[in-house]
Amino acid sequence: MIRLLIVDDSPLMRRLLGSIFEAEGDFVVGMARDGAEAIELLPTFAPDVVTLDINMPRMDGLTCLDRIMIERPCPVVMFSSMTDEGAAETMEALHLGAVDFIPKPEGAVSLAIDTLAPRLVEKVRAAAAARLKPSLRLRDRVRARTGLARWTPPREAPSPVPPRPVPRAVPGGKTAEGLVLVGTSTGGPQALDALLTTLPPDFSWPILVAQHMPASFTGALARRLDTICALPVTEVLAPTQIQSGHIYIARGDADMIVRRQGRGLIAAAAPSDPGHRWHPSVDRLVRSALAAVPADRLVGVLMTGMGNDGAAAMTALRAQGGRTLAEAEESAVVWGMPGELVRAGGADIVAPLDMLGKHLVDTVRSR
Missing domain, CATH: 3.40.50.180 (Methylesterase CheB, C-terminal domain)
Known part of the structure; x- marks a missing residue:
């Protein structure tokens, strides 16, 4: 059985997602209303995989993801808005250690979720079997366990690299074609x-x-x-x-x-x-x-x-x-x-x- 923790502040979304995975027959489903509740459930529920909304009260998805990767690393699939802001947050989530993401349906969620269900199940199954590198966020985990300053997820893009040189040309003055x-x-x-x-x-x-x-x-x-x-x-x-x-x-x-x-x-x-x-x-x-x-x-x-x-x-x-x-x-x-x-x-x-x-x-x- 696959132990799945669904983290979403919407009761409707929790209910819809729960019904999808419970119908599969090989999922044990847990629910959390926000990131803070998810962190509390980690030791007792011990999920194999987590689906995680980004925008939630008390503790948002990025902060929760950061805590999961440091305190009890496991595969996480983000449930992401398709707005420009949502896309940027999703890239940050992947950088922080999320395995994958799936776009959150727009409009009538209860109708759209049926179309989304097969791909969602496929992605969560793949994530549950994913191999997280032992070195993932290792430095941050060590810092947390030794009581050093708490890690906070980066909110700004990395500094640009130095100016790029002109691409190299092959002998004869022609750019390499390959x-x-x-x-x-x-x-x-x-x-x-x-x-x-x-x-x-x-x-x-x-x-x-x-x-x-x-x-x-x-x-x-x-x-x-x-x-x-x-x-x-x-x-x-x-x-x-x-x-x-x-x-x-x-x-x-x-x-x-x-x-x-x-x-x-x-x-x-x-x-x-x-x-x-x-x-x-x-x-x-x-x-x-x-x-x-x-x-x-x-x-x-x-x-x-x-x-x-x-x-x-x-x-x-x-x-x-x-x-x-x-x-x-x-x-x-x-x-x-x-x-x-x-x-x-x-x-x-x-x-x-x-x-x-x-x-x-x-x-x-x-x-």
Whole structure:
């Protein structure tokens, strides 16, 4: 049985969510009206996973999440508003240690929740099985246990990195033509932080990222990454010329595709293809790149996420002469997508997250 603690200040939302999970038959459901009550229940209820609203009285969701990660770490799925403010708070929650999030329905909640239910159950099941790193917030836990100053969650974006240099050019004056294609899902924002911040400012190949996420949140993800990466990061909202040394984030609820235009390459947001289950689709991104760029000029990176999106396309990429990297099971929050790539024999390199950046740099420099 999965012990689920639902934390929400709305009696209606608690009742609706409770009925969804109790109907599954393998959940033991506990309820808390706010963050303070949730913290009180942690020792006695001992949840395997928590769903956590952000805006609550007495103790808000971010403060509660911070306390959970320090006092009794367990997987947390945020229940987030789709406003701009809600998106920024969600990115902060993921940075603080939340495994995943699901957008809170708007309008008639009792009607919308039925549509949301299958995906909500899927995400909570995946989160319950997620692997939290033993080092997660370790310094803060030690400080709390030794009576040092209490940690408070950051409320401001990190300081921007120094000005970025002009992207490196290959001999002959031509910018290196090659693409790095990155796919992530559950646990992806933290994995993207870890991978992309290790890349040097002279990393020459453009990087295209498909992170499963709604449109309301991918802009906030891109803005956060842009403040912490040495390479500029933008969300692809319209046809955009792909430039060396740039990172492009696919718009949520759509698919990012690559096409050739003259001698250059364009990244564009295309309506989501119903033939693919998850969006932005990693499979569609990779296959579009294969149609526009020689396979030996492509590198695929598949990291944490439930499901199998990207595994088939990256296996094909490798078979045609491209290179592929998969996150190792030991570091993945959910070893679904990269695990499928490994099992299909489609991974050239399997490495833990803290080594993927080095392998990526070495792979691109060798091409």
